[in-house]
Amino acid sequence: MTARDGFRFALSNLLQQKVRTLLTTMGVVIGVGAVVLMVSGGIGLQRQVLKQFESVEAMSSIMVLPIKVDLTNWSFEPKQLPTPKSLNDRVIADLRRLEGVTAVYPNVHFHLPLSAGKRKIRVDVAGLPLEGVTTGLREAVVAGGLWAQEGAHVLLTTQAAKALDLGAPEAAIGKEVRFVLRSEREDDETGAPGTPADPGEKNGSAEPSAPPAVTPKPPEDCPEVFTVVGVYDPEKYKGFGGGQVFLPLAVSLKVRRTAGQDRGGFRGLKKGEYGELVVHVASPELVKGVSEEIRSRGMGTITADDLISQLNILFLVIEGFLGCLGGVGLLVAFVGIVNTMLMSILERTREIGIMKAVGARNRDVRRIFLIEATTIGLVGGALGIFGGWFVGVGLNLAVRLWLGTKGGPKDVSVFQVSWLLGAAAMLFSVLVSALAGVYPAWRAARLDPVKALRRD
Amino acid sequence: MTAYISTRDLVKEYVLGRERVRAVDGITLDIERGSFVGIVGRSGSGKSTLLNLLGGLDHPSGGQIVVDGTVVNSARDDELARYRREKVGFVFQFFNLVPSLTARANVELPMIFGRIPRAERSKRAREILERVGLGHRLDHRPSELSGGEQQRVAIARALSMDPALVLADEPTGNLDSRTASDVMDLLRRLNQDHRHTVLLITHEREIARAYCTRLVELSDGKIIHDGPPASTPTPTPPPVATPAASVPAASPAPESGPSTENPR
Ligand SMILES: Nc1ncnc2c1ncn2[C@@H]1O[C@H](COP(=O)(O)OP(=O)(O)OP(=O)(O)O)[C@@H](O)[C@H]1O
Ligand SMILES: [Mg+2]
Numbered sequence: 001m002t003a004r005d006g007f008r009f010a011l012s013n014l015l016q017q018k019v020r021t022l023l024t025t026m027g028v029v030i031g032v033g034a035v036v037l038m039v040s041g042g043i044g045l046q047r048q049v050l051k052q053f054e055s056v057e058a059m060s061s062i063m064v065l066p067i068k069v070d071l072t073n074w075s076f077e078p079k080q081l082p083t084p085k086s087l088n089d090r091v092i093a094d095l096r097r098l099e100g101v102t103a104v105y106p107n108v109h110f111h112l113p114l115s116a117g118k119r120k121i122r123v124d125v126a127g128l129p130l131e132g133v134t135t136g137l138r139e140a141v142v143a144g145g146l147w148a149q150e151g152a153h154v155l156l157t158t159q160a161a162k163a164l165d166l167g168a169p170e171a172a173i174g175k176e177v178r179f180v181l182r183s184e185r186e187d188d189e190t191g192a193p194g195t196p197a198d199p200g201e202k203n204g205s206a207e208p209s210a211p212p213a214v215t216p217k218p219p220e221d222c223p224e225v226f227t228v229v230g231v232y233d234p235e236k237y238k239g240f241g242g243g244q245v246f247l248p249l250a251v252s253l254k255v256r257r258t259a260g261q262d263r264g265g266f267r268g269l270k271k272g273e274y275g276e277l278v279v280h281v282a283s284p285e286l287v288k289g290v291s292e293e294i295r296s297r298g299m300g301t302i303t304a305d306d307l308i309s310q311l312n313i314l315f316l317v318i319e320g321f322l323g324c325l326g327g328v329g330l331l332v333a334f335v336g337i338v339n340t341m342l343m344s345i346l347e348r349t350r351e352i353g354i355m356k357a358v359g360a361r362n363r364d365v366r367r368i369f370l371i372e373a374t375t376i377g378l379v380g381g382a383l384g385i386f387g388g389w390f391v392g393v394g395l396n397l398a399v400r401l402w403l404g405t406k407g408g409p410k411d412v413s414v415f416q417v418s419w420l421l422g423a424a425a426m427l428f429s430v431l432v433s434a435l436a437g438v439y440p441a442w443r444a445a446r447l448d449p450v451k452a453l454r455r456d
Numbered sequence: 457m458t459a460y461i462s463t464r465d466l467v468k469e470y471v472l473g474r475e476r477v478r479a480v481d482g483i484t485l486d487i488e489r490g491s492f493v494g495i496v497g498r499s500g501s502g503k504s505t506l507l508n509l510l511g512g513l514d515h516p517s518g519g520q521i522v523v524d525g526t527v528v529n530s531a532r533d534d535e536l537a538r539y540r541r542e543k544v545g546f547v548f549q550f551f552n553l554v555p556s557l558t559a560r561a562n563v564e565l566p567m568i569f570g571r572i573p574r575a576e577r578s579k580r581a582r583e584i585l586e587r588v589g590l591g592h593r594l595d596h597r598p599s600e601l602s603g604g605e606q607q608r609v610a611i612a613r614a615l616s617m618d619p620a621l622v623l624a625d626e627p628t629g630n631l632d633s634r635t636a637s638d639v640m641d642l643l644r645r646l647n648q649d650h651r652h653t654v655l656l657i658t659h660e661r662e663i664a665r666a667y668c669t670r671l672v673e674l675s676d677g678k679i680i681h682d683g684p685p686a687s688t689p690t691p692t693p694p695p696v697a698t699p700a701a702s703v704p705a706a707s708p709a710p711e712s713g714p715s716t717e718n719p720r
Contacts, residue, residue: 001571009568350552354554359541453513
């Protein structure tokens with residue numbers, strides 16, 4: 001029997017029992033559709049997240065840590081653990097001299113309540129030296145601008161400005177906001193260690209243009225009230241992080257210390273030490289070399305590439321998990337095919353006997369049933385991929401509508417079906433259904449023709 | 457052993473629990489090419505079992521079968537399938553047509569497994585169906601055909617690979633006497649004009665006597681009588697015609713009385 005005749009035969013057999021074939025195929029459609037939808041959700045999420053790193057800014061930044069970390073192992077390199085490198089101004093000056101480096105500054109990052117009038121919100125705060133300001137950030141500014149020099153200035157996000165009821169972004173410029181430095185944290189004693197000697201001298205920028213102390217206990221020369229100099233839209237800003245409220249670097253260090261949030265790091269930081277540094281290089285190609293150079297000095301680095309490959313692994317796991325979840329449907333479909341084929345053999349026992357009597361070999365019989373099972377997978381798979389894609393498109397529309405009402409971005413695609421996913425789903429569907437056909441086909445091929453012919 | 461079919465001490469044994477049933481019990485038989493052999497005997501005497509063994513549909517428990525120089529008893533499944541496809545045509549009491557296929561497709565079935573190209577098998581199927589007088593029923597399904605027509609389709613199917621051997625297991629058992637003699641005439645024509653060797657199982661003595669050149673009678677899996685039909689009118693069992701509609705006396709097979717001599 002030729003393959004072509006096998007197909008024709010199998011197809012006419014399937015069409016013989018239209019309803020049953022349809023139902024069995026539906027099982028495959030649902031199973032494959034679920035897998036496709038689930039995995040496409042994971043892929044969409046992955047792309048959404050990785051978009052953050054697509055900008056030149058993000059790709060040309062390096063995070064420097066006091067000890068070497070190996071992201072691919074999710075663990076620290078054990079030998080390096082005992083002696084972390086001290087990240088201080090001397091190191092900063094040192095790194096600045098490296099070829100291709102355009103900026104080096106400590107990564108200052110903390111949470112604080114921020115208030116304006118009666119409104120109070122909690123915000124992510126980050127310190128930013130002027131040298132660290134990227135064009136990406138400049139382009140994201142929708143009102144006002146960046147500070148020209150250190151001082152009690154703040155660059156808000158559009159969301160923060162809105163939440164603080166400062167009006168339209170333009171209207172917010174020049175208004176004053178207040179960081180709540182010591183609300184519930186009165187117990188702080190070690191929080192503000194000694195003198196303010198350490199902060200951003202290396203920036204060369206001036207002393208804070210000290211606004212007069214307002215609170216009863218204005219520690220040192222740390223300002224609490226900040227003037228809004230600009231508002232930016234985090235959606236437009238592609239780079240590490242995003243979504244933070246930016247302060248001038250030197251001031252941010254003071255604010256953090258005053259708020260008692262500078263005790264992070266891998267061990268208690270000594271005076272003049274930073275938990276992390278940020279290094280900018282002139283172009284993305286330089287990242288690898290500079291990063292290796294920094295590592296050779298005993299420090300750890302994290303680059304966008306590291307994060308991306310790490311995230312890719314993470315998402316692979318997530319997508320695998322989602323795929324398995326959808327795969328439960330496919331498992332049910334598998335059982336459905338096995339059941340259908342076994343039923344079909346039972347009904348066609350006599351027919352199998354006839355085929356054998358007129359000269360069908362065992363493998364001809366096996367082939368007919370395998371083709372039948374595989375055809376179900378082929379058709380079900382194609383329809384399932386289409387169905388999964390279709391539902392995904394519908395859900396994307398729904399998500400966009402929903403985000404639209406929340407003032408969110410409108411170009412989000414949570415479910416994304418790639419060609420690769422489609423091809424993999426097809427392959428999987430065909431494989432699963434062929435596998436489902438193996439046992440029934442074997443049973444059919446093995447039937448004793450004499451007994452089969454005697455059956456009614 | 458120059459006979460076309462020859463068996464030696466052929467045994468088929470079934471084991472049912474502790475009991476052993478010898479459906480075929482030491483049959484030694486030689487059949488000449490082109491003969492028309494009737495196999496008779498009571499129900500359960502082992503006729504069908506013998507025929508299935510000769511047709512390569514079943515494996516013997518012991519003994520030897522050689523057909524046209526091919527040792528059938530020790531053949532592997534694939535070789536048996538090929539043997540059935542190329543050398544044997546089966547005709548059954550219950551026609552055994554595939555109900556979902558048209559008459560033509562049923563006739564094409566052996567040729568599909570024989571990998572005959574589509575155009576040729578379609579042409580051959582039509583020719584054979586015309587030969588059995590069903591040129592006008594090509595696209596009918598079995599359910600749309602009368603019993604006699606179905607049996608003629610089955611015979612056409614048996615002939616589609618032009619086998620040397622036609623094995624018919626009570627082909628007229630389900631037909632009225634008129635149609636039965638049509639089918640028998642057809643088988644005789646195949647035997648006489650096309651030199652197919654025919655083995656026919658039948659319960660009907662009339663038919664056996666009218667058409668066969670030789671009768672083999674079985675009982676309990678053994679041959680108890682073997683010879684030309686004229687010599688067989690042994691009184692042994694009364695014509696056992698109970699299962700099928702009994703044969704009316706008006707036996708319509710006048711053309712060639714007792715039949716020809718053993719050809720060749
Ligand atoms: N698969 C089997 N298992 C056990 N016994 C069997 C099997 N097939 C046949 N037999 C037995 O073998 C004997 C011969 O059976 P067979 O079908 O050859 O008889 P037969 O002569 O064709 O009868 P009939 O005229 O009724 O068709 C019977 O006694 C039957 O019960
Ligand atoms: Mg029988």
